[in-house]
Amino acid sequence: MQTIYLITTGGTIEKVYQEQTGSVTNLDTKIGQYLSQLRLPGLSVKTVHTMNKDSLEMTDADRESVLRVVEQKLKRPAPVVITHGTDTLVETGLLLKNRLKGLKFPIVLTGAMTPLGFEKSDGLQNLTESLLAARLLPPGVYLVIHSQVFPIDRVRKDRKHSRFVWTTAPATDEETKAATARP
Amino acid sequence: MQTIYLITTGGTIEKVYQEQTGSVTNLDTKIGQYLSQLRLPGLSVKTVHTMNKDSLEMTDADRESVLRVVEQKLKRPAPVVITHGTDTLVETGLLLKNRLKGLKFPIVLTGAMTPLGFEKSDGLQNLTESLLAARLLPPGVYLVIHSQVFPIDRVRKDRKHSRFVWTTAPATDEETKAATARP
């Protein structure tokens, strides 16, 4: 039985529609309900809810607390998936990359452009991809979304087109090779 | 823009409910309709429908024709995903493995236990995973299903539990390493 840590922080992927206000907000975690729609034999997903915030509202202290949770979990090393708002996901990912040394497994950040369970949502796709990527990628910190894998220091959000894009031509280091080219 | 070839052969993943007979059969391809629910920026999925058969009804000639389609496509090398009935998926995969030499990209076979669009279906999960795996795995022939990656010569169907399992303890060759262990 393989273990994956799934750390939730909020973000669009977990937003819900509130009938009283007609707005979409981060209330309670809903990852578990959608995770249970996936078939994951031989996999033990250990979920940790750290906070439930729009990532534009995350503070430095919030990012530090995510880092501490990851550090704490990695005392028993296993792949990590982190669900996060897309607006500052890269910022949190870079913090993890810079502060965590000697990773034995990948850390995969993901999120969604439209909340889980809303028409045209990309949430379940991204969650599905992240769980698989966390088992296939070499150690490192990545964004996995829309069938793409980006080393966390090679990616930025293209807000206008609701997607992520490479910041520069893919480099040649180890993580980038894993994420991209073959022959 | 990266290319992936998606070759469909039928199987449970594409079965539909027929109202006149109350049975579930392979009629027309429906992969395209579900594929369009995924966000795949920067990816060009070129779909080829070869046949639409329950894999228990596939003949040797059918498998040869799948092989020929793959060979023909690989004249312009790119990752390949093949949707296939689960009952003889391994058989077709082994044929591909034995007959295709010098692969430059992975060939990923997948399928489903319950048809796409039926309650509790694993079809979209497996399709999502296969498209990502086809971009991440090294050259070789694999089954990708239920967040698992199996080299095609290491797997068998456990029909009773509607899943696939390792035939032996994972070996140490190149494909198996890609599919499994890190530290």
Add this chain to the structure above:
Amino acid sequence: MQTIYLITTGGTIEKVYQEQTGSVTNLDTKIGQYLSQLRLPGLSVKTVHTMNKDSLEMTDADRESVLRVVEQKLKRPAPVVITHGTDTLVETGLLLKNRLKGLKFPIVLTGAMTPLGFEKSDGLQNLTESLLAARLLPPGVYLVIHSQVFPIDRVRKDRKHSRFVWTTAPATDEETKAATARP
């Protein structure tokens, strides 16, 4: 709080896909799971599971047992909805019409052409309509399906087109008037 009795007998509406056999069969009731997707404030739906059969396999004894359940429930009169296979739904409905006298509320039979939860299913539509019709129609026995209301002695299944049709031009009696035209 208004009461409605919901009596289930099986039929396509409750069929499930069986992975081991690849067939669609009546196993356990699943109405409750879909009923819970509807908002029914002020309504108490009392569900009674009588059997879970393809209606082609229902015997005279089965129909008698449905009749007895209805009779028993109507000791405390309230509207009744019966979910039933469409192939012999009319037969059961006619038995109820002929044997139940002095109805104070309507009895609405319904079913589905495709099981609840399958792509393109009409099950939830028909269930939704039947619960409303049971509150609006005058006493009598009806089929409610596909936004149509038929007195049970005016309808037959058109199997080829997966729908129900009038057996004759709508008559002028009380039930037919309720089910059809105004000015």
Add this chain to the structure above:
Amino acid sequence: MQTIYLITTGGTIEKVYQEQTGSVTNLDTKIGQYLSQLRLPGLSVKTVHTMNKDSLEMTDADRESVLRVVEQKLKRPAPVVITHGTDTLVETGLLLKNRLKGLKFPIVLTGAMTPLGFEKSDGLQNLTESLLAARLLPPGVYLVIHSQVFPIDRVRKDRKHSRFVWTTAPATDEETKAATARP
């Protein structure tokens, strides 16, 4: 072939999630896409899009324009369904009731607490119910929602509980009898 006029005005039922802003707004009509999920043999739904507004932003002039569309359509009398924001639905309905005389068919207003296509949405339920109610109710102006039928002058929104409730004990006039009582 029976005709129903379906007049859309916007409201929560037609709201969409906007990825760039993370808000839920009235952009384009989406009724047609969901209407096509229903089976409506023998029914011709003629859809008229009048506006696409949150009903809190509807002006007196907007309500007059809805009235004019209804008047214009009723030159060829048929049942009418109007989709509308729930916050001022009753206000528009009362205008229609007061200004339209000699109705030959019912006018059914409906809406939703959560947009069509969002998890836990009541939109398709309400649309399904309204189309049926429009064929069953006597002439008059009604709200149909959550398996309930209210004469438009007997109902108010209970915003806190996301539902509608009777304003007073049901009266004894013709519309109220149609909406409620049996023995």
